[in-house]
Amino acid sequence: MTDTNVRVRFAPSPTGGLHLGGVRTVLYNYLFAKQHGGKFILRIEDTDQSRFVPGAEEYIQDCLQWCGLEPDESPQHGGPYAPYRQSERKDLYRQFALQLIDQGNAYYAFDTPEELDAMRLEFKTEDNPSPTYNYQTRLKMRNAETLPADEVSRLISIGTPYVIRIKIPQNETLTFIDMIRGEVSFNSFLVDDKVLLKADGMPTYHLAVVVDDYAMKITHAFRGEEWLPSAPVHILLWKYLGWIADMPMWAHLPLILKPDGHGKLSKRDGDRMGFPVFAMNWYDPRSNDLTTGFRELGFLPEAFINLLAVLGWNDGSEQEIFSIDELIQKFSMDKVHKGGAKFNYEKAKWFNHEWIKRLPSPYLAERVKADFTAKGITVANDEVLVKVLDMIKDRCTLLTDFYEQGGFFFKAPATLDVAAIKPKWTNDKFMFFDILSEKLMLIEEWNVTAIEALFKETATEKNIKLGELQLPFRVMLVGGKFGPGVFDIAATIGKAETINRIKFALTLL
RNA sequence: GGAGCGUUGGUCAAGGGGUUAAGACACCUCCCUUUCACGGAGGAAUCACGGGUUCGAUUCCCGUACGCUCUACCA
Known part of the structure; x- marks a missing residue:
């Protein structure tokens, strides 16, 4: 199963906390890469300057580190295909947009945002509530398809803002094999002329992802299911750019859904229902909001990885607890579910419990x-x-x-649950503990058997049932009705501490 | 509206033409434990619906319903 040519990437945009689903995408990428002896790349897709959030990129790297899913190549560590930040690759994209124009597969468009809004309004009907910029509407807009060539040059030369749009063919069936879903196909007539290069000179996701996946020799591309509808645009781009033979294999991962109702799980759901959605604490510098992460809530990375791995995947056996090494060995994309899975926080905690017990x-x-x-x-x-x-x-x-x-x-309980013992409290019991504390003083070998023996012996002397005494003893030492065996606790905290706690408790009773 | 994708117990899910349709979480009952846990034993599904194909369909095909995603100069 070794194919050292395998190269996969996680390509987030640095806009905020790293979501569960994002980590799962990272995980599947990572597992796939390691399984094949390939490379896992982190590429930052920061082409939208208006959404740039300071600190988000570092945060993502920190999350990956905490999870133990560190990339082989990244902005931080560099690599043979640097830079790994799209904003730093800006100049690369334009030439390909221009190439597409030369080939007749793309065109300049000068429409302002207001004109686009007006178009959408004008063509909006009940049957078509969201009209797109396509083979029909582009004929009614201000672009190189409708304007004479010299006018286009003139507009550009005087600095008119423009975008470059892909020219989607009118009727072409686009098909690809998804590693999870099998054959998927689309007809181009319903795809719109997506913007490739924005007015600020930055590429959109569509152009950038294709150019970079090609440039970085990506062999397999895994992303969320929400990208499926834009697959035809990408196929066309791979084709027009002449790289179709190198197009990566795709897998569109099922979404992680809200525990109640329907729809994609969002940070809001976590806030609303009291569970984390981000891997680690995320402090948003714009809103001053702090969102609690799995890490800070007390999750082990081992458990976090495990629960994410089996949210939409299993190996066909009954096994549920997997170490990262087992996952690397057993993971397989064709066993990933097609349907989305509702996130269940109770089960998530169960995984953590299991890992605590095992580690x-x-x-x-x-x-x-x-x-x-x-x-x-x-x-x-x-x-x-x-x-x-x-x-x-x-x-x-x-x-x-x-x-x-x-x-x-390590520290005497701040408060004692006296209400738990008061109702059945008697003077005899008081005497019992008073004597007990004196006798405990005399124990030479402070250990469980000695303490327990003395406790029983004293109980017999005072003619009180053992069961009547253990609970009060527990509350004295622990503060409440919980914890391991009382005598184990006494043995661990030591003679002096045990006696002190009894004496203190007696003052409250 | 359209397109794409999906649909096995409350949730995660195995399975896949003939089975008593695994297992886990949660829940309930019981056992263990003179605390709380852990552990153990039980308890729930006409596999969304309707048509086909077939000796036989939860499993294959076609519809329907429902859900989700997308339909931005965001990714």
Whole structure:
């Protein structure tokens, strides 16, 4: 399966946070490249200067790094086909637009935005609510198809703003093989004369993607399903530019849908329903909005990758948990679903839980420590932290849960759930714990068996059922009704701390 | 409106002419556990609808419905 010629790319435009669907596209690109021993390229499609957002490009690179999906060639690291930022390749595109004009496959157009609006309004009917610039309407517009040649030259020479549009043939069937959907075909009569080169001299996506995919020797192009309708434009471009033999294989990925209702999943849905949509925290410098990401919410990159991989793909077996290496080995585009999938946050969390359970605690400790520190807990001894993580892993779904589930090992609980024990509290129980704290003092070998034995022995002496005492003991040490075995907790926090917590609790009861 | 794409339990999905139509998440019941979890056992689908083709269709073909995407000098 090795084909070192394989070259794929992720080509985002740097306009904001990196969406789930974007990361999945990256992932599929990455898996495909690695599987074939090829190259994965990051190319920044920043041809729309009005949508430029400072920091967005760096943010994308950081996300890829966090996910472990680092490109072989990128703006940051360079590569044999640099530059990898379309704004820096600006001059390249014009010559091909001009070539298309020479060949009669494109033409100059001088219509102002207002004139275009007027056209759309004029031709708008009930049957055709969105008229396009096409073989019919172009005859009624101001362009090189309707103006005499000398007028066109004159307009250009006096600096009239113009665009270059592709001249779509009137009736041609355009077909290609999609790696996921099989044969897909379109008739050109419904395709419009897309702008190739904008008035500011920048190419549109359509021109740039074809020129760059060719220039960068891209062999396979994976993108979201929303691009399917513009495929015929791209096919025509590959053809007109004379590169059709080098056109990449395409795969149009199914969309990730809203959990409720229908439609593409958006950042808004996440805000609305309380789950992340972006890979990492994204701070928008224009609106001052901070959007929480999967990373900051406590997701492991391993789990994030895993859940994205199986959102629309599976290997046909019952396996659901895949490491990146397994994915590289097993991923295959023809097993990608055709239909979109609704995003399910509950299931997403389940994947994280599974990964927490599987990953070794020392590894987890590295990722949990910072959260502990930020929340005011200092871990003096890493070994203790690892031991604690071993004990509480099963009850942590997100990395941030470790604080809730394990904080009391390092710091006495700030509040005790006394309401949980008060109703059944008796003076005998008070006496029990009072005596217990004295006796615990005398234990020489502080370990689970010693503590448990002493606890039972004292309970028998006081003639109280063990079950009646364990819950209060737990609340004293933990603060609430949760956590691993009480005696394990006592053993871990140490003699002095255990006694202190009992004594303090007794003052509240 | 048009075009393209899609449609297996609430969700993710396996399967694909003859099956008891896998599995997972969520939910419910029970077991384990004198905490909370983990773990274990159960529980739900006339495979969107209508026509064909066929001895037989969830699976193939054609329609219909529904949904989504696109229909910008945005990607």
